[in-house]
Amino acid sequence: xxxxxxxxxxxxxxxxxxxxxxxxxxxxxxxxxxxxxxxxxxxxxxxxxxxxxxxxxxxxxxxxxxxxxxxxxxxxxxxxxxxxxxxxxxxxxxxxxxxxxxxxxxxxxxxxxxxxxxxxxxxxxxxxxxxxxxxxxxxxxxxxxxxxxxxxxxxxxxxxxxxxxxxxxxxxxxxxxxxxxxxxxxxxxxxxxxxxxxxxxxxxxxxxxxxxxxxxxxxxxxxxxxxxxxxxxxxxxxxxxxxxxxxxxxxxxxxxxxxxxxxxxxxxxxxxxxxxxxxxxxxxxxxxxxxxxxxxxxxxxxxxxxxxxxxxxxxxxxxxxxxxxxxxxxxxxxxxxxxxxxxxxxxxxxxxxxxxxxxxxxxxxxxxxxxxxxxxxxxxxxxxxxxxxxxxxxxxxxxxxxxxxxxxxxxxxxxxxxxxxxxxxxxxxxxxxxxxxxxxxxxxxxxxxxxxxxxxxxxxxxxxxxxxxxxxxxxxxxxxxxxxxxxxxxxxxxxxxxx
Amino acid sequence: xxxxxxxxxxxxxxxxxxxxxxxxxxxxxxxxxxxxxxxxxxxxxxxxxxxxxxxxxxxxxxxxxxxxxxxxxxxxxxxxxxxxxxxxxxxxxxxxxxxxxxxxxxxxxxxxxxxxxxxxxxxxxxxxxxxxxxxxxxxxxxxxxxxxxxxxxxxxxx
Numbered sequence: 001x002x003x004x005x006x007x008x009x010x011x012x013x014x015x016x017x018x019x020x021x022x023x024x025x026x027x028x029x030x031x032x033x034x035x036x037x038x039x040x041x042x043x044x045x046x047x048x049x050x051x052x053x054x055x056x057x058x059x060x061x062x063x064x065x066x067x068x069x070x071x072x073x074x075x076x077x078x079x080x081x082x083x084x085x086x087x088x089x090x091x092x093x094x095x096x097x098x099x100x101x102x103x104x105x106x107x108x109x110x111x112x113x114x115x116x117x118x119x120x121x122x123x124x125x126x127x128x129x130x131x132x133x134x135x136x137x138x139x140x141x142x143x144x145x146x147x148x149x150x151x152x153x154x155x156x157x158x159x160x161x162x163x164x165x166x167x168x169x170x171x172x173x174x175x176x177x178x179x180x181x182x183x184x185x186x187x188x189x190x191x192x193x194x195x196x197x198x199x200x201x202x203x204x205x206x207x208x209x210x211x212x213x214x215x216x217x218x219x220x221x222x223x224x225x226x227x228x229x230x231x232x233x234x235x236x237x238x239x240x241x242x243x244x245x246x247x248x249x250x251x252x253x254x255x256x257x258x259x260x261x262x263x264x265x266x267x268x269x270x271x272x273x274x275x276x277x278x279x280x281x282x283x284x285x286x287x288x289x290x291x292x293x294x295x296x297x298x299x300x301x302x303x304x305x306x307x308x309x310x311x312x313x314x315x316x317x318x319x320x321x322x323x324x325x326x327x328x329x330x331x332x333x334x335x336x337x338x339x340x341x342x343x344x345x346x347x348x349x350x351x352x353x354x355x356x357x358x359x360x361x362x363x364x365x366x367x368x369x370x371x372x373x374x375x376x377x378x379x380x381x382x383x384x385x386x387x388x389x390x391x392x393x394x395x396x397x398x399x400x401x402x403x404x405x406x407x408x409x410x411x412x413x414x415x416x417x418x419x420x421x422x423x424x425x426x427x428x429x430x431x432x433x434x435x436x437x438x439x440x441x442x443x444x445x446x447x448x449x450x451x452x453x454x455x456x457x458x459x460x461x462x463x464x465x466x467x468x469x470x471x472x473x474x475x476x477x478x479x480x481x482x483x484x485x486x487x488x489x490x491x492x493x494x495x496x497x498x499x
Numbered sequence: 500x501x502x503x504x505x506x507x508x509x510x511x512x513x514x515x516x517x518x519x520x521x522x523x524x525x526x527x528x529x530x531x532x533x534x535x536x537x538x539x540x541x542x543x544x545x546x547x548x549x550x551x552x553x554x555x556x557x558x559x560x561x562x563x564x565x566x567x568x569x570x571x572x573x574x575x576x577x578x579x580x581x582x583x584x585x586x587x588x589x590x591x592x593x594x595x596x597x598x599x600x601x602x603x604x605x606x607x608x609x610x611x612x613x614x615x616x617x618x619x620x621x622x623x624x625x626x627x628x629x630x631x632x633x634x635x636x637x638x639x640x641x642x643x644x645x646x647x648x649x650x651x652x653x654x655x656x657x
Contacts, residue, residue, distance in 0.1 A: 052642045165549045169511045172546035179539050188535035221581040222572035393612035394630050405644040417589050447538045459532035
């Protein structure tokens with residue numbers, strides 16, 4: 001174990017890896033701070049670049065960029081009342097109200113300090129729970145993975161925001177996309193229409209770049225680029241008053257961290273949902289709920305910690321089972337496969353050094369957030385003044401080159417374009433995108449595990465329930481699928497009885 | 500562009516129908532109960548069921564939810580042009596990049612887009628050229644991505 005840890009340290013503290021982490025951190029800070037650019041978009045655009053790196057710098061770049069982006073999304077929230085990323089939206093009004101009270105310094109400091117605490121908490125949970133879960137998951141076979149995949153997809157529907165019917169449509173659309181290409185079990189081409197480029201299936205990276213980046217580009221260029229009016233306030237020492245907040249709200253910090261990790265680990269729910277729930281819980285159990293909305297730091301403590309701890313939480317199912325906790329880990333799973341670090345319990349046995357290195361990168365990125373976050377706050381005025389009119393076209397070119405670079409194939413740029421159009425229409429019509437992404441990532445895994453299971457049990461569907469863990473997971477999935485229908489029927493019967 | 504749920508649902512129902520039609524043609528190997536069409540058909544049934552319920556829901560709400568609601572930017576020609584320009588730029592790259600080459604086409608695309616969105620034509624040109632060169636050096640020379648050369652003869656900057 002010590003050997004693996006030492007090797008992990010040499011991998012992480014390699015000058016190139018450190019340079020990549022630093023550069024990705026700056027990239028993430030920038031993307032988070034500019035309203036309209038999100039952590040998911042930053043991740044999607046990083047993938048083509050990480051394609052050419054070794055596993056640890058590649059994964060390190062994504063971890064660092066996302067952690068920084070989630071924090072720096074708070075900066076425009078505090079100074080402009082515009083959340084930089086969706087993860088900051090829950091407490092933007094509260095943070096801006098603090099600014100209006102002359103407490104911008106305290107609000108920015110709280111966002112930074114509790115983001116770091118949340119990030120470190122998420123990392124500790126990841127580092128301790130993932131190996132334990134992986135040991136348990138070693139008992140899993142194709143039956144358990146089939147049911148786990150099904151549970152992951154079900155969860156994505158339950159936790160996605162908006163109309164569940166649209167969530168189901170989105171999921172089915174993602175599953176359909178996963179089926180395009182030659183079926184690996186039977187060798188049958190499906191939905192390829194004779195196009196050789198579709199034989200290998202739809203590449204995840206151009207699809208994700210299209211799905212996430214193009215709608216945001218459209219949204220940005222079709223909005224009026226107003227002049228950014230930053231509140232004039234002297235920001236000298238952002239760390240002043242933070243110790244007081246930590247002493248005053250220790251339980252809030254812990255609660256925000258725990259909620260963040262748990263929500264993050266649920267497939268389909270990410271940092272944004274964690275922040276919303278954590279903020280609501282904070283208000284519900286506060287001794288001073290009447291102060292919420294007037295510039296009260298309590299909600300910031302809870303939600304600021306929650307959205308960063310959610311990042312670590314989302315990695316637990318992604319690393320142990322290959323089931324993404326959010327859109328970012330959905331992209332990460334694609335990167336892990338590209339790097340030969342196939343997620344699953346065996347990665348802890350085959351490449352323990354890489355797993356330890358990954359944990360180390362998490363710690364490093366969150367600690368780096370203190371100086372880099374401080375610098376980002378200091379340069380916030382310049383960061384927020386970068387004209388989006390210049391940024392958006394350059395990002396478009398990055399999207400094109402990024403989609404092309406994965407296979408050096410112009411067809412992937414077409415995929416990006418079409419996925420962009422679909423992603424835009426989905427967003428406009430409030431069809432959630434997270435279930436579709438989970439469908440694309442998990443579709444193949446579920447089908448392959450089902451087919452292999454059926455070969456093992458001679459085509460007997462009840463064989464899926466024969467193993468104890470598989471049977472339990474299967475029963476749980478069936479309960480989740482039938483419970484909403486049973487609930488509706490019960491309500492109708494109860495209403496009829498009362499009438 | 501927001502559609503009434505009836506239209507959204509109908510799109511998914513139509514897609515589900517298409518998937519089922521295509522999937523029934525997949526060959527199931529002899530001696531196997533489950534063939535390559537099983538999952539697509541299950542997916543289509545799920546999509547079709549949810550889509551049908553959306554159709555019903557949209558129909559019941561048709562008085563309050565119009566069939567098509569255009570976002571505000573569709574009514575403002577300048578913003579509409581901005582949105583169209585993004586797709587136009589993408590299409591231009593897709594259709595012309597192999598012929599003309601990255602180093603000629605991309606500065607033109609960037610110049611047009613930045614100039615249109617920002618307005619400062621000459622600074623936009625400078626930014627377009629610089630951004631193209633940086634992207635070229637990063638992807639072509641450092642990451643060895645063979646971006647199309649088109650009319651430009653091969654050269655190395657670094």
